[in-house]
Amino acid sequence: MNSNEGYDANLFRTEHVSKLYPDGQVHAVEDVSISIRRGEYVAIMGPSGSGKSTLLNLLGALDKPTSGEVFFDGQPLSKCRNTDRLRVEKFGFVFQSFHLLPILTAVENVQVPMFEGRLTAPDRVKKARELLAMVGMSHRSNHLPQKLSVGERQRVAIARSLANDPIALLADEPTGNLDSVSAEGVFDLFAHLHHELGMTIVLITHDEEFGRRAQRTIHMQDGRVKSDVFSERRRVRTPLPPFAV
């Protein structure tokens, strides 16, 4: 059997995906068909209410489409029995408001997703410290979130998103609450994760400048894809070997 049999270069794929929320008659996402390759760095842009977050939630198996199908690694998510498991093993999520737990220190926050993994308690601490070092936060590992600057909080949140070695990082306006300097730092971090670790990154941003740093920019409007632009300036990485779902 060919080792690449069943291999899909697309990590994410949507086919005529629509999402209609029960509390409204407006399609949050309407008939969207896109593909995102492994190791790709994609920015989703568009005005508020254009369906960016809904699309990201659908890609990350946080929500189910009203119609159409979302594929991850070639497999339809509608057939996936345990999307919780999929999320914990394959995806890392970063939110605009960080959503760190206020009672836990930075190093403890990073360990929260690891409860679903197989690491022992000492290994969880070790790994959390390594991840904090990677995002440049090892000196603040024992601080509570309220003692950190917003930029530092987002770095901790990014470290947390990497807790279970995800294939893809999904970020919903990760710099929305940050000043320009902190935002710059966060985007540098995403660039590092993309270039050095080959991670697939899908992020939502309102900032045109940051959007242009991605390999590809998907513009959305009224729930539909308005434009899908591949940047010629950026080097497209060779897809990583296939991962099993």
Add this chain to the structure above:
Amino acid sequence: MRFPTFVLKNVIRRRVRSSLTVIGMAVAVGAVVALVGISSGFERSFMAVYQKQKVDILVQQKGVKQRLTGVLDVKLGEQIAKIPGVKQVNSGLVDFTGLEELGSATGVLVQGWEPDSPLMKALQVLPPGRLLAESDSKGVLLGERLATSLDRKVGDKLTMLGDETYTVVGIFHSPTVYENGSMVVLLRDLQRFMGREGQVSGFAVVVEHPDKSGEIRRIIKDIEALGKNLEATPTAEFVNSTTEIQIVRAIAWVTSAVALVIGAVGMLNTMVMSVFERTREIGILRAIGWGRWRVVRMILMESILLSITGGAVGTLGAIGLTRLLAQHPAVAGLVDPAVAPTVIVQGFVIALCVGLLGAAYPAYRGAQLLPTEALRHE
């Protein structure tokens, strides 16, 4: 970090609410432990009175559930004694009387016995006192605890309600708290005092070979054949069916049940509020990969932690309260200061059940939350 540490931090973080829940739970469990403990202590003491004297069968008036109101002719004792296999028959009159020192609302158990009764002879009288003799009209023996409550020693006078003055002839020690809080007078004095001349409350029968198969049942049959108004019961069965015990037991459980419902509602309220408040947080945990069961485990563990803490506080409080109550003159003779370990275990099991019950719905709700809905929640 371990998962239980995470749960513990969640509980500690809501200090006020967690403390109030623990207090609510402590009151509920404390009520159970204290009330059921007092009730079972009362039962134990009651049983011990008969066990101490190796009484096998108790005879009383048929159909009378409360032995204090039972009336039998004292002469029946002689007939019972003639039944083959009967070793000894002790007649006794028992009643409650009021004492001015303790206030008219408080009743003290008073037993009336013959001076040569083995029941009398079984009493352990402390020096310088002695047992009641035939000549000790209006003499009284006080249980150790009652003597302390009344502050009486040998030779002191005691006025019963009804203005009869008795002299303390002796103070006795009994291993049973029930007897320690009682007093003993001559049967004829109690009969006169209560206006029950020639009457007794019942007979305590000692069987020669109680372990012999069917012996007790046979003697019971023979006793009941002496008169239609007689009812003979094995001691353990008698204690269990005694109205006083049943009332105490019922009151203890009903009061405890009310306290438990309050505790359970408090726990439910805390856990529901905790889930509502943390809807968004639970959404985040679900988004970053926590499965439904992890959320359920978190909520259940928080609830169990609160209820067990409440259970521990309540049990300690109940033990303290029972000890305090046992020293109070009004109930000193009736309350056993030692709470049985089984009652403590019962309290903890109840705390655990209430904790699980109170967290069941919140855990279900938390598990049902969709990450996106929870994330949208403000």
